[in-house]
Amino acid sequence: MFINLDFESKEPIYTQLMHQIIEGIARQELKPGEALPSVRSLAADIGINLHTVNKAYQQLKQEGFILIHRQKGVVVNPDGIPQADEAYMELLKSKLRPLVAESICRGVNADEFIEVTTNLYRDLNKKEEI
Amino acid sequence: MFINLDFESKEPIYTQLMHQIIEGIARQELKPGEALPSVRSLAADIGINLHTVNKAYQQLKQEGFILIHRQKGVVVNPDGIPQADEAYMELLKSKLRPLVAESICRGVNADEFIEVTTNLYRDLNKKEEI
Amino acid sequence: MFINLDFESKEPIYTQLMHQIIEGIARQELKPGEALPSVRSLAADIGINLHTVNKAYQQLKQEGFILIHRQKGVVVNPDGIPQADEAYMELLKSKLRPLVAESICRGVNADEFIEVTTNLYRDLNKKEEI
Amino acid sequence: MFINLDFESKEPIYTQLMHQIIEGIARQELKPGEALPSVRSLAADIGINLHTVNKAYQQLKQEGFILIHRQKGVVVNPDGIPQADEAYMELLKSKLRPLVAESICRGVNADEFIEVTTNLYRDLNKKEEI
DNA sequence: GTGGTCTAGACCACC
DNA sequence: GTGGTCTAGACCACA
Structure with missing residues (x-):
C-alpha cells in the first residue's frame, strides 16, 4: 500500500x-x-x-x-463497503455535473469523457497483481 | 439565466x-x-x-x-472557451479518479457510471429552450 | 443558555x-x-x-x-431536528436496557422508574419561561 | 447464562x-x-x-x-443487591436525562418513551424460562 | 469575523 | 500497544 x-x-x-x-x-x-x-x-x-x-x-x-x-x-469493513443507494447516486451526479459542464465548454465530447472514465475503471478495478 | x-x-x-x-x-x-x-x-x-x-x-x-x-x-469570451489541452485532460482525470474509486467500492459498475455521465451530457449540452 | x-x-x-x-x-x-x-x-x-x-x-x-x-x-437546524426513526428507537432501547436491568436488581419497580422519566419529561419539555 | x-x-x-x-x-x-x-x-x-x-x-x-x-x-451477593438509595436515583436520573432530552427533540413523546421502558421491564423482569 | 486545517505534545482508558 | 480526549497555538479560505 x-x-x-x-x-x-x-x-x-x-x-x-x-x-x-x-x-x-x-x-x-x-x-x-x-x-x-x-x-x-x-x-x-x-x-x-x-x-x-x-x-x-x-x-x-x-x-x-x-x-x-x-x-x-x-x-x-469486513462486511464490505455500503453499496450505492439513491443518495450516493445523487451525490455522484452533483460532483460530476461541473466536470461535465466545463468539459462541454472546452469541446470535450461525451465519447472522450467516457473514455477517460473507462480507463480509470480499468486501472482501478483491476485486482491486485502479485 | x-x-x-x-x-x-x-x-x-x-x-x-x-x-x-x-x-x-x-x-x-x-x-x-x-x-x-x-x-x-x-x-x-x-x-x-x-x-x-x-x-x-x-x-x-x-x-x-x-x-x-x-x-x-x-x-x-467572444473567441470561445479555450479548448481542452493535455493539462486539462489530466486535471479532469485527477478529479474523476476519486469518484470512480469510490463508485467501484460501492458497487457502481462502469455502465452505470457512464449512464450518469451520458445523462448529464444530454441535459447540459442541450441548447437553450425558450 | x-x-x-x-x-x-x-x-x-x-x-x-x-x-x-x-x-x-x-x-x-x-x-x-x-x-x-x-x-x-x-x-x-x-x-x-x-x-x-x-x-x-x-x-x-x-x-x-x-x-x-x-x-x-x-x-x-431551521428545519427542526430529524424525527425518531426505527434506528433511533433501537438505540434508545439499547441505552435504556442496562439502566432498567440495574434498577430491577436494586428493587426499583416500573412505576418508580416511569415516575423519574415523567418528571424529566415535565422538566425538559416545558417551554422557556420568560 | x-x-x-x-x-x-x-x-x-x-x-x-x-x-x-x-x-x-x-x-x-x-x-x-x-x-x-x-x-x-x-x-x-x-x-x-x-x-x-x-x-x-x-x-x-x-x-x-x-x-x-x-x-x-x-x-x-447472597444478601441480595443493595437496594436503591437516593444516590442511585440521582444517578439514574442523570443518566436518563440526556436520553429524555434527545427523545423530546426527536419528537418521541412521554408515552412512547414509557412504552419502551415498560417493554424492557417486562422482558427483563421475567423469571428464567427453561 | 467565521470555521477548516495542521501541528505538537500531553494524559487516559482499554486490553 | 491501541485509539480517545484535551490543550495550545498557528495559518488559511471565505465573506
Missing part, C-alpha cells in the same frame, strides 16, 4: 489520504477485514501529524469504509 | 457561482460575446458580497471563460 | 456540551434557526479549548441538530 | 460484561449465592483477556452485585 500525498495541493491532506485508502480498497489491495496501520505508525510513515491521520480514519469510518476498534486498531 | 446557490453547502459560494456560469455557457444560455451582469448588480441580485462575485469573475477570467473590460464590463 | 460542565466527570467534556445543547433545544431555549455562539467565543466563555467545542459542534451537525456555515457560524 | 459481546461497539468490553451479568441477575437467571465462573474460565470461555473479566468483576463487587472470595470463588 503506497500513499502518495501532495503537500502543496489545495486539497486537504486528510482528504487525499482518504482518497488513497478508498483507491486501495477499490484496487483490492486492501481487502475487507484487512488491518490498516495504526494512526501513529501511519502518521510517522507519511510524516504527518497523527491527528490528521485520525481525521481521515474517522471520516472513512463514518462513511462505512473502515471499522475502528479501540484496541485492535483499524480494519477495512 | 438562473443562479442557484446553496448557502448551506460545504462548497464555497464563489465556486458555486463559477459552476453556474460555466453551466450556463455549456447550455449556450450564455453565448460568446454576450454580456454578463456587472459585479455590483449580480451581487445585489443574488444577495451576496461584492468580493464573492468578483472572486468568481476573476477566476473565470483566469481560466479563459470570460473577459473583463474596465469600461465595457464583463462578457463571455 | 447556561452551560454547566463537570470537569471532574468521567464523561468527556465535548459529550457534556452536546447534552447541554440538546437539552437547550428540548427546552426550546434554543429555537430552530437560532444562532449558537462561535466555537471561539463559546470556548472562551466556558474556559475550554476551541477544538473541544468544535468536536461537540461537528457531532451535533452530524446528528442533524445544528448546521455549520463557514462564515455565518452555527445555527440550530 | 449467555454472554453476548459486541467487539465492534464503542462501549468497553468490561462494561458490556458487567451489563450482561447485571441483566442475568435481573432476569433471575443468576440467583443470590449462585456461583459465577472463575475469572480464568470465563475469560477463556468468551475469548477475552483475564484483566478484562477481572475489571468487570471488581467493579461489580464494588457496586455490591457480587462477592469475591479468595478460595470459594465468585458468587452473586
Whole structure:
C-alpha cells in the first residue's frame, strides 16, 4: 500500500489520504477485514501529524469504509463497503455535473469523457497483481 | 439565466457561482460575446458580497471563460472557451479518479457510471429552450 | 443558555456540551434557526479549548441538530431536528436496557422508574419561561 | 447464562460484561449465592483477556452485585443487591436525562418513551424460562 | 469575523 | 500497544 500525498495541493491532506485508502480498497489491495496501520505508525510513515491521520480514519469510518476498534486498531469493513443507494447516486451526479459542464465548454465530447472514465475503471478495478 | 446557490453547502459560494456560469455557457444560455451582469448588480441580485462575485469573475477570467473590460464590463469570451489541452485532460482525470474509486467500492459498475455521465451530457449540452 | 460542565466527570467534556445543547433545544431555549455562539467565543466563555467545542459542534451537525456555515457560524437546524426513526428507537432501547436491568436488581419497580422519566419529561419539555 | 459481546461497539468490553451479568441477575437467571465462573474460565470461555473479566468483576463487587472470595470463588451477593438509595436515583436520573432530552427533540413523546421502558421491564423482569 | 486545517505534545482508558 | 480526549497555538479560505 503506497500513499502518495501532495503537500502543496489545495486539497486537504486528510482528504487525499482518504482518497488513497478508498483507491486501495477499490484496487483490492486492501481487502475487507484487512488491518490498516495504526494512526501513529501511519502518521510517522507519511510524516504527518497523527491527528490528521485520525481525521481521515474517522471520516472513512463514518462513511462505512473502515471499522475502528479501540484496541485492535483499524480494519477495512469486513462486511464490505455500503453499496450505492439513491443518495450516493445523487451525490455522484452533483460532483460530476461541473466536470461535465466545463468539459462541454472546452469541446470535450461525451465519447472522450467516457473514455477517460473507462480507463480509470480499468486501472482501478483491476485486482491486485502479485 | 438562473443562479442557484446553496448557502448551506460545504462548497464555497464563489465556486458555486463559477459552476453556474460555466453551466450556463455549456447550455449556450450564455453565448460568446454576450454580456454578463456587472459585479455590483449580480451581487445585489443574488444577495451576496461584492468580493464573492468578483472572486468568481476573476477566476473565470483566469481560466479563459470570460473577459473583463474596465469600461465595457464583463462578457463571455467572444473567441470561445479555450479548448481542452493535455493539462486539462489530466486535471479532469485527477478529479474523476476519486469518484470512480469510490463508485467501484460501492458497487457502481462502469455502465452505470457512464449512464450518469451520458445523462448529464444530454441535459447540459442541450441548447437553450425558450 | 447556561452551560454547566463537570470537569471532574468521567464523561468527556465535548459529550457534556452536546447534552447541554440538546437539552437547550428540548427546552426550546434554543429555537430552530437560532444562532449558537462561535466555537471561539463559546470556548472562551466556558474556559475550554476551541477544538473541544468544535468536536461537540461537528457531532451535533452530524446528528442533524445544528448546521455549520463557514462564515455565518452555527445555527440550530431551521428545519427542526430529524424525527425518531426505527434506528433511533433501537438505540434508545439499547441505552435504556442496562439502566432498567440495574434498577430491577436494586428493587426499583416500573412505576418508580416511569415516575423519574415523567418528571424529566415535565422538566425538559416545558417551554422557556420568560 | 449467555454472554453476548459486541467487539465492534464503542462501549468497553468490561462494561458490556458487567451489563450482561447485571441483566442475568435481573432476569433471575443468576440467583443470590449462585456461583459465577472463575475469572480464568470465563475469560477463556468468551475469548477475552483475564484483566478484562477481572475489571468487570471488581467493579461489580464494588457496586455490591457480587462477592469475591479468595478460595470459594465468585458468587452473586447472597444478601441480595443493595437496594436503591437516593444516590442511585440521582444517578439514574442523570443518566436518563440526556436520553429524555434527545427523545423530546426527536419528537418521541412521554408515552412512547414509557412504552419502551415498560417493554424492557417486562422482558427483563421475567423469571428464567427453561 | 467565521470555521477548516495542521501541528505538537500531553494524559487516559482499554486490553 | 491501541485509539480517545484535551490543550495550545498557528495559518488559511471565505465573506
